[in-house]
Amino acid sequence: xxxxxxxxxxAEQWSNQGIEYLQKIPQDQLxxxxxxxxFTTVLLLLxxxxxxxxxxxxxxxxxxxxxxxxxxxxxxxxxSSHQGTVTSMEPNEGTFVxxxxxxxxxxxxxxxxVDVPGHSRLRPKLEEFLPQAAAIxxxxxxxxxxxxxxxxSEYLYDILTNANVVKKKIPVLLCCNxxxxxxxxxxxxxxxxxxxxxxxxxASRSAVSTAxxxxxxxxxxxxxxxxFSHCCNKVTVAEASGLNGxxxxxxxxxxxxxxx
Amino acid sequence: MLEQLLxxxxxxxxxxxxxxxxxxxxxSPIDTLIRSCLLEERSGEVSFNYGAYTLKWTFHNExxxxxxxVYQKILQLLYVDDxxxxxxxxxxxxxxxKRMRYDDFEETFRQLSVEAEARAEEMKRTKQxxxxxxxxxxxxxxxxxxxxxxxxxxxxxxxxxxxxxxxNHKMEDDVANGKENSADNNNNNSVxxxxxxxxxLRSKGVRGRGGLRKADSLGSNKGSSKVVExxxxxxxxxxxxDDAAAAPKQEEEKLDFTDENGDNGHVDVVAAADQGESMxxxxxxxxxxxxxxxDDDDEPRSDEKPEAKKKGWFSSVFQSIxxxxxxxxxxxxxxxxxxxxxxxxxxxxxxxAEKLCESVEASLEGKKLASxxxxxxxxxxxxEDALIRILTPRRSxxxxxxxxxxxxQRRPYVVVFVGVNGVGKSTNLAKVAYWLQQHKVSVMMxxxxxxxxxxxxxLRTHARRLQIPIFxxxxxxxxxxxxKEAIQEATRNGSDVVLVDTAGRMQDNEPxxxxxSKLINLNKPDLVLFVGEALVGNDAVDxxxxxNQKLSDLSTSGNTRLIDGILLTKFDTIDDxxxxxxxxxxxxxxxxxxxxxxxxxxxxxxxxxxxxVKTLLK
Numbered sequence: 001x002x003x004x005x006x007x008x009x010x011a012e013q014w015s016n017q018g019i020e021y022l023q024k025i026p027q028d029q030l031x032x033x034x035x036x037x038x039f040t041t042v043l044l045l046l047x048x049x050x051x052x053x054x055x056x057x058x059x060x061x062x063x064x065x066x067x068x069x070x071x072x073x074x075x076x077x078x079x080s081s082h083q084g085t086v087t088s089m090e091p092n093e094g095t096f097v098x099x100x101x102x103x104x105x106x107x108x109x110x111x112x113x114v115d116v117p118g119h120s121r122l123r124p125k126l127e128e129f130l131p132q133a134a135a136i137x138x139x140x141x142x143x144x145x146x147x148x149x150x151x152x153s154e155y156l157y158d159i160l161t162n163a164n165v166v167k168k169k170i171p172v173l174l175c176c177n178x179x180x181x182x183x184x185x186x187x188x189x190x191x192x193x194x195x196x197x198x199x200x201x202x203a204s205r206s207a208v209s210t211a212x213x214x215x216x217x218x219x220x221x222x223x224x225x226x227x228f229s230h231c232c233n234k235v236t237v238a239e240a241s242g243l244n245g246x247x248x249x250x251x252x253x254x255x256x257x258x259x260x
Numbered sequence: 261m262l263e264q265l266l267x268x269x270x271x272x273x274x275x276x277x278x279x280x281x282x283x284x285x286x287x288s289p290i291d292t293l294i295r296s297c298l299l300e301e302r303s304g305e306v307s308f309n310y311g312a313y314t315l316k317w318t319f320h321n322e323x324x325x326x327x328x329x330v331y332q333k334i335l336q337l338l339y340v341d342d343x344x345x346x347x348x349x350x351x352x353x354x355x356x357x358k359r360m361r362y363d364d365f366e367e368t369f370r371q372l373s374v375e376a377e378a379r380a381e382e383m384k385r386t387k388q389x390x391x392x393x394x395x396x397x398x399x400x401x402x403x404x405x406x407x408x409x410x411x412x413x414x415x416x417x418x419x420x421x422x423x424x425x426x427x428n429h430k431m432e433d434d435v436a437n438g439k440e441n442s443a444d445n446n447n448n449n450s451v452x453x454x455x456x457x458x459x460x461l462r463s464k465g466v467r468g469r470g471g472l473r474k475a476d477s478l479g480s481n482k483g484s485s486k487v488v489e490x491x492x493x494x495x496x497x498x499x500x501x502d503d504a505a506a507a508p509k510q511e512e513e514k515l516d517f518t519d520e521n522g523d524n525g526h527v528d529v530v531a532a533a534d535q536g537e538s539m540x541x542x543x544x545x546x547x548x549x550x551x552x553x554x555d556d557d558d559e560p561r562s563d564e565k566p567e568a569k570k571k572g573w574f575s576s577v578f579q580s581i582x583x584x585x586x587x588x589x590x591x592x593x594x595x596x597x598x599x600x601x602x603x604x605x606x607x608x609x610x611x612x613a614e615k616l617c618e619s620v621e622a623s624l625e626g627k628k629l630a631s632x633x634x635x636x637x638x639x640x641x642x643x644e645d646a647l648i649r650i651l652t653p654r655r656s657x658x659x660x661x662x663x664x665x666x667x668x669q670r671r672p673y674v675v676v677f678v679g680v681n682g683v684g685k686s687t688n689l690a691k692v693a694y695w696l697q698q699h700k701v702s703v704m705m706x707x708x709x710x711x712x713x714x715x716x717x718x719l720r721t722h723a724r725r726l727q728i729p730i731f732x733x734x735x736x737x738x739x740x741x742x743x744k745e746a747i748q749e750a751t752r753n754g755s756d757v758v759l760v761d762t763a764g765r766m767q768d769n770e771p772x773x774x775x776x777s778k779l780i781n782l783n784k785p786d787l788v789l790f791v792g793e794a795l796v797g798n799d800a801v802d803x804x805x806x807x808n809q810k811l812s813d814l815s816t817s818g819n820t821r822l823i824d825g826i827l828l829t830k831f832d833t834i835d836d837x838x839x840x841x842x843x844x845x846x847x848x849x850x851x852x853x854x855x856x857x858x859x860x861x862x863x864x865x866x867x868x869x870x871x872x873v874k875t876l877l878k
Contacts, residue, residue: 065295066291070271070272070273074273078360082273082274082360082361083273083274083275083276083277083360083361084274085268085272085273085274086266086268086272086274086290086291086294087272087290087291087294087295087299088270088271088272089270089271089272089294089298089299089326090270090271090324091271092271092272092273115271117272119295119299120652120653120654120655120656121299121300121649121650121652121654122299122649122652123652124648124652150656150661151655151656154656154658154661200661200664201661203664204658204660204661204663204664
């Protein structure tokens with residue numbers, strides 16, 4: 001009992017001292033101090049929330065020159081490829097809601113779509129955009145597939161072994177374009193061919209050295225024939241036709257990774 | 261009459277094509293224009309030939325639009341440039357990034373084209389009056405040009421992409437060699453005279469809108485109908501159709517080589533070579549990107565020196581802060597000039613530097629300055645992009661992959677080393693053999709240098725040290741036959757790669773070049789590697805263009821083989837004067853596959869594009 005009373009008395013003393021102390025400080029300083037404290041806490045909370053919230057909504061359209069990326073870009077954006085395209089010299093960027101989803105009600109998150117030129121001289125541009133990518137669509141010309149198979153597989157190999165892609169496990173969609181034409185190959189055929197070519201690349205590139213400056217990582221499992229299921233990031237295959245506007249599979253892929 | 265006029269964005273979307281004259285074009289001239297001209301940093305040129313068409317273009321850099329006019333090569337339409345510029349003006353007024361269709365422009369275009377044609381007719385009529393005065397002088401030159409032109413024209417085939425356009429990226433014409441009289445220049449600037457005077461289709465006309473360009477610009481003319489053949493300089497025999505115009509006053513300007521930026525920050529540290537691994541396989545460690553701030557501090561000082569006009573500097577600083585001004589040619593000129601001189605001090609050939617600057621100028625003109633950037637830094641950024649674009653290979657240079665592919669087809673992969681005397685072919689051949697051997701590829705050497713004393717013994721010594729087979733037939737034998745037999749031998753004993761060493765030869769030596777072309781035609785190698793030393797200066801342009809020219813002229817079969825790759829040697833002897841790499845790649849379009857950086861077997865590495873660009877622009 002005594003202890004309690006002692007404590008109570010001490011507490012009272014302290015509180016009196018505190019109040020006296022506070023009253024000694026001029027009012028303005030007090031208000032200023034409190035204001036600054038509040039401000040910084042608010043700022044801190046906001047920044048924490050922002051940092052946690054930013055999830056990239058960038059989708060890259062890449063592939064060889066002439067595979068139909070720019071047509072696909074405009075299809076996804078406007079629903080038509082307008083008057084045609086020529087070889088792109090610069091990337092096409094846009095943040096928008098996919099054209100087919102314009103009709104949807106409710107809040108749909110816009111997608112930041114980037115069409116990177118496929119010309120080999122402009123290859124470094126892809127590296128600028130890779131760090132911010134959430135998903136990659138690799139467009140392949142299903143019509144003229146075999147003559148370009150090697151170049152396409154090298155490009156895909158470079159993407160799959162890029163440090164950003166491996167570390168963040170960015171999903172890749174292998175999109176076979178121009179499937180509206182009669183002589184276009186099927187997606188299964190294309191998938192198998194690409195796997196075979198990448199297998200060959202794997203053999204020749206890893207034979208070069210462990211410290212090859214060209215590729216950061218190697219993919220696939222040692223001793224087994226390469227298959228897309230060996231990649232740590234998800235690789236799927238789809239078909240599309242840029243000219244006809246059949247881009248459903250691509251849109252599904254985009255929506256899967258850019259949550260509305 | 262125009263075949264077609266297109267307007268498209270730099271991102272590739274076609275905004276407008278003329279419906280009235282909507283003829284389908286044979287082949288794909290626009291795509292070829294983009295790939296072989298605009299993306300190759302040759303946008304400073306006047307026109308481009310493709311098959312039966314000539315293409316002219318102009319940019320609107322602020323909005324990112326490209327305007328291209330296509331017409332038949334044999335016609336000489338004088339109003340095209342004029343038309344393109346007024347179309348550019350009126351279209352940019354109605355351009356809206358959101359709009360995709362511009363059908364109403366059809367009407368405006370029709371009016372504009374009628375006006376432009378009328379204007380050209382006017383000019384032609386007034387020039388006709390002045391014609392007789394110039395007549396006499398022109399006659400003499402014209403007949404000389406005529407004969408040379410007719411020689412050249414024989415080579416042009418109908419539908420093939422004309423050699424001229426091949427020459428676009430291979431033989432950047434003897435821009436170097438042709439020297440045009442300034443007298444010629446003045447006469448030729450008058451458009452109308454040429455057309456009326458040289459009534460033949462093959463005559464070379466003017467340099468398009470010579471007036472628009474800088475007086476000393478070296479825009480080389482591609483259109484056969486528009487090119488003026490420069491009168492020959494006594495020493496060099498200039499071949500034909502392409503020409504050039506290196507105005508003589510360039511010579512004086514380039515005498516001042518003071519290096520404005522004294523600091524030599526070191527760019528990359530290459531790991532010390534040990535006997536084991538070839539440097540091809542080592543990671544390149546280079547210092548983290550030095551702050552560009554340092555360079556920026558140096559720049560205003562260095563830019564001021566040539567200008568020395570305080571008022572100019574102050575207004576440019578002011579503009580850089582407000583950032584609203586549209587870049588004009590006159591604004592870009594000082595920055596570009598400084599940049600060109602800097603490139604030249606780094607041993608870039610003079611006409612290459614000139615062409616690059618023109619191309620950068622074409623891509624920046626009319627653009628709005630971003631705020632808080634100086635003109636010089638914008639120009640520097642654009643030039644850096646351009647250099648990276650040029651040095652990035654156009655096709656894959658993965659030799660291992662090619663070797664494996666050839667192995668699957670059960671035939672050896674044949675590499676031929678060509679070059680002028682004393683550049684290091686035999687030494688670097690041994691280095692390549694060492695590297696290949698390290699990666700479990702079986703190599704065979706073929707000693708086709710049957711001319712130089714000791715060449716065969718040299719290769720024999722290398723072969724012995726590396727323990728690889730060598731095929732030799734001694735001296736005074738026909739190299740083409742030796743090579744053929746070597747390849748047969750390799751097929752027989754299952755070698756994966758055959759490295760063929762040839763004798764060094766000067767590019768002007770006709771019989772030797774013929775022998776070389778015979779070797780290449782007979783044996784159809786997989787890779788023709790041009791070995792060039794990094795110490796070479798302006799001659800690199802001449803060497804490469806002549807080699808390519810001779811190879812294409814003397815090729816017998818339809819499939820012309822040209823230089824496929826470049827091996828740059830003696831890279832360790834130049835500290836930061838790395839410009840030869842740029843000149844060679846620009847002129848030939850072939851990628852640099854190897855870099856020789858020393859005299860032992862391990863001194864072979866890959867080209868590091870970013871490091872070179874940084875060194876060039878330092």
